[in-house]
Every structure is written in C-alpha cells, then in structure tokens.
Amino acid sequence: xxxxxxxRIHVSALALAFASAAFATTYVAAPTxxxxxxxxxxxQVHAVLAxxxxxxxxxxxxxxxxxxxxDDQFAAYKGFxxxxxxxxxxxxxxxxxxxxxxxxxVGILLLGGDAKRLKLRLNLSxxxxxxxxxxxxYSIEDHGVLLIQAGPFKSGEIQGKLFFAFQCARGG
Amino acid sequence: xxxxxGQTGVSAEDLQRYFDGELxxxxxxxxxxxxxxxxxxxxEIRQLQRMGSLVRDTLRHEAQSIPSARFEQVWxxxxxxIDIRADEREPQPSLWARLWESLRPAxxxxxxxxxxxxxxxILVRSGSEDPEPVASVEPPVPNPVAVPESPRAPVLPPxxxxxxxxxxxxxxxxxGKTGRIARTGTVTVLYVEEDLEPKQSxxxx
Numbered sequence: 494x495x496x497x498x499x500x501r502i503h504v505s506a507l508a509l510a511f512a513s514a515a516f517a518t519t520y521v522a523a524p525t526x527x528x529x530x531x532x533x534x535x536x537q538v539h540a541v542l543a544x545x546x547x548x549x550x551x552x553x554x555x556x557x558x559x560x561x562x563x564d565d566q567f568a569a570y571k572g573f574x575x576x577x578x579x580x581x582x583x584x585x586x587x588x589x590x591x592x593x594x595x596x597x598x599v600g601i602l603l604l605g606g607d608a609k610r611l612k613l614r615l616n617l618s619x620x621x622x623x624x625x626x627x628x629x630x631y632s633i634e635d636h637g638v639l640l641i642q643a644g645p646f647k648s649g650e651i652q653g654k655l656f657f658a659f660q661c662a663r664g665g
Numbered sequence: 666x667x668x669x670x671g672q673t674g675v676s677a678e679d680l681q682r683y684f685d686g687e688l689x690x691x692x693x694x695x696x697x698x699x700x701x702x703x704x705x706x707x708x709e710i711r712q713l714q715r716m717g718s719l720v721r722d723t724l725r726h727e728a729q730s731i732p733s734a735r736f737e738q739v740w741x742x743x744x745x746x747i748d749i750r751a752d753e754r755e756p757q758p759s760l761w762a763r764l765w766e767s768l769r770p771a772x773x774x775x776x777x778x779x780x781x782x783x784x785x786x787i788l789v790r791s792g793s794e795d796p797e798p799v800a801s802v803e804p805p806v807p808n809p810v811a812v813p814e815s816p817r818a819p820v821l822p823p824x825x826x827x828x829x830x831x832x833x834x835x836x837x838x839x840x841g842k843t844g845r846i847a848r849t850g851t852v853t854v855l856y857v858e859e860d861l862e863p864k865q866s867x868x869x870x
Contacts, residue, residue: 561851566847566849579805617688619859624840625838625840627857628837629835630834630836631832631833631834632832634851637831637851638852639853640852640854641855642855642856643857644856644858644859645859
C-alpha cells in the first residue's frame with residue numbers, strides 16, 4: 494500500500510501533462526500547418542515512350558522515375574525513351590500551358606495546398622491539340638509523380654505506349 | 666628406483682607410459698619395437714590390457730546397478746542450483762518497465778485521452794483539406810509562363826525523391842473516352858483510351 498500511493502499522484506500528473514500536450518497539438522498547432530499557403534509551383538512534364546523491346550535499363554533522363562517504372566504495372570515494358578520534356582511554372586488563377594512534341598497540349602493550374610501536398614488541376618488534350626483527353630483535379634506531395642498513359646506511339650523505329658509524367662514541387 | 670622387466674632393460678614405469686600413450690614419437694617407436702621383439706614385454710602389455718578391461722567392466726557393472734532415477738535426481742538438483750544462481754543475478758526491471766508498471770492505474774484513461782486527441786486532430790486536419798480560394802492566397806500571375814525545353818531550364822529540387830503517398834484524385838474526366846485509375850504503392854497511373862494511329866515523333870530519341 495505504501496508503495497502504490499506515491500506513484501498514483503505522479504501518474505495523475507503525468508496523464509494531465511499528456512492530455513494537455515495532445516489537446517494543445519490539436520487546437521493550436523493543427524490550424525497553423527493546415528493553412529500554409531502555396532503561391533506557385535514548378536512542374537515538369539515528361540513524355541515517355543515505353544516499348545516492349547529493350548534491355549530494361551532506364552536512361553538517366555528518367556532516373557527520377559526509376560522506382561515508378563520498376564512497378565509491376567510497367568513490367569511489360571523493357572525500354573523507356575524520353576520523347577519530350579517541358580517545365581511549367583504554375584500558379585493559382587490562370588492555367589499554365591505547354592505543347593508537347595507528340596502533339597498533346599497540357600495545362601496545369603495550382604488550386605492550393607497545405608504543408609505537405611499540392612492540389613492541382615491538370616488538363617491534357619488529345620494528340621491533335623483540340624479536344625480534352627483527360628482532365629483531373631488531384632493532390633499530391635511535393636515531387637510526387639502522376640502518370641498518364643495515352644495511346645500508342647511511334648518514334649523512329651521504336652513503337653510503344655506514350656506516357657506522361659507530371660511532377661510538381663512548390664516554389665519557383 | 667626403477668626396476669627393469671626381466672633382461673629387457675625397460676622399466677615398468679616406461680612400459681606403463683607406453684601403454685598409456687604418453688611417450689613421444691621416437692620413444693614410442695623404440696619401445697614398440699622392443700615389445701615386438703621381447704616375449705616378456707608383450708606379456709606385460711597383455712597383462713596391462715586385461716587389467717584395464719577388468720576395471721572398465723567393473724565400473725560399468727556398478728553404474729548399471731544404480732537406478733536411472735538416481736541420475737535424474739542428481740540432474741534435478743544441479744538444475745535447481747543453476748536456477749537459484751540465475752535468480753540471484755537477475756537484473757532489476759528497466760526504467761521504462763518500472764514506469765509502465767507505475768502507470769498501470771492510469772493506463773486506460775490515458776490511452777482514451779490520447780485516442781480522443783488523435784481523433785480530434787484527424788478531424789480538424791481533414792476539415793481543413795479543402796483548399797482556400799487560391800486567388801486570396803497569392804495574387805494571380807498575369808501571364809502563365811511556358812518554359813521551353815532547354816539545357817538551362819529550371820530544374821526542380823531533388824527530383825529523385827519518390828512520393829511517400831500516391832496522388833489523390835479528386836475529380837476526373839476522360840473527354841468522352843474511357844479510362845481507369847490504377848494505384849500500386851506510391852504509383853498512380855491514369856490509363857486513357859486514345860484511339861489514334863501511331864504518330865511519328867519529330868524528335869530523335
């Protein structure tokens with residue numbers, strides 16, 4: 494009995510301290526981080542030709558996609574070739590646009606973001622640059638990659654599927 | 666004082682050492698040849714062999730007469746002695762173990778409080794996910810800049826970093842065609858139907 498009475502006081506004090514810290518985190522820190530403003534972002538758009546012929550090596554220009562392209566979804570492809578690359582400075586208010594050599598046009602608009610993630614609107618046109626192929630609102634962490642697989646594509650003697658990789662990071 | 670066995674010149678002590686395998690190589694070889702040549706020494710060796718086997722048989726017989734239960738009893742006593750010594754050397758519980766033990770009366774309310782706080786944190790954070798009107802965050806950029814590809818084009822900060830979580834799709838239109846979203850791990854891919862003939866790229870690979 495003598496042993497248990499003293500720790501009980503300490504336990505109560507400790508529990509109170511924990512609870513205070515937890516609620517302070519909830520009601521004070523959370524609103525601060527969630528309202529972190531994102532003014533602009535830099536986005537890189539890579540057009541990649543993935544073919545079933547090749548030795549499986551990923552060129553240095555696509556090294557940032559290495560882990561992604563090793564995913565099971567791309568197991569059928571053994572060759573990856575950079576077709577085009579564009580860098581866009583995107584901001585809120587008006588869409589930033591660029592044309593890619595396969596003929597597609599891309600537009601990206603910054604919708605906002607928080608401490609970790611960017612929210613973006615992406616529009617990708619059809620190959621003739623007119624109609625919309627795909628449009629999406631998405632959120633992603635800085636440097637996160639969203640891939641879009643378009644249709645078949647041929648460049649020189651290499652045939653395969655055309656992929657677009659969108660990678661954005663705040664700032665710029 | 667050593668006495669020789671017969672006329673061989675070999676002492677009983679040396680023969681015993683030979684029999685026990687205690688002599689070195691040269692000595693052992695020399696004595697082996699003497700034993701082979703001398704009937705007296707050979708007889709002594711045989712006598713030693715008989716005595717050895719007699720002793721072993723006697724000990725084995727005595728061991729068999731002791732019940733196996735007695736051996737188990739002896740082993741139990743040894744184990745018990747080992748346990749007692751191990752208990753004497755058992756370390757005190759660590760600081761964390763003692764702290765956790767001292768928290769025993771308050772564990773449930775403490776866990777409940779932390780759980781409630783974590784839930785509130787998640788709710789508050791998810792409620793603030795909706796982006797604020799972007800125009801109010803930053804003045805709009807009048808002219809969107811499309812940066813042409815060039816070797817000196819601005820490069821994003823470390824592009825080798827893979828995202829911890831894949832893209833979260835909030836809205837998706839496929840422009841009249843079909844498509845699907847695939848996600849494995851950190852990879853999010855939008856697959857779009859694009860029914861066009863392959864088009865020759867103007868760029869070399």
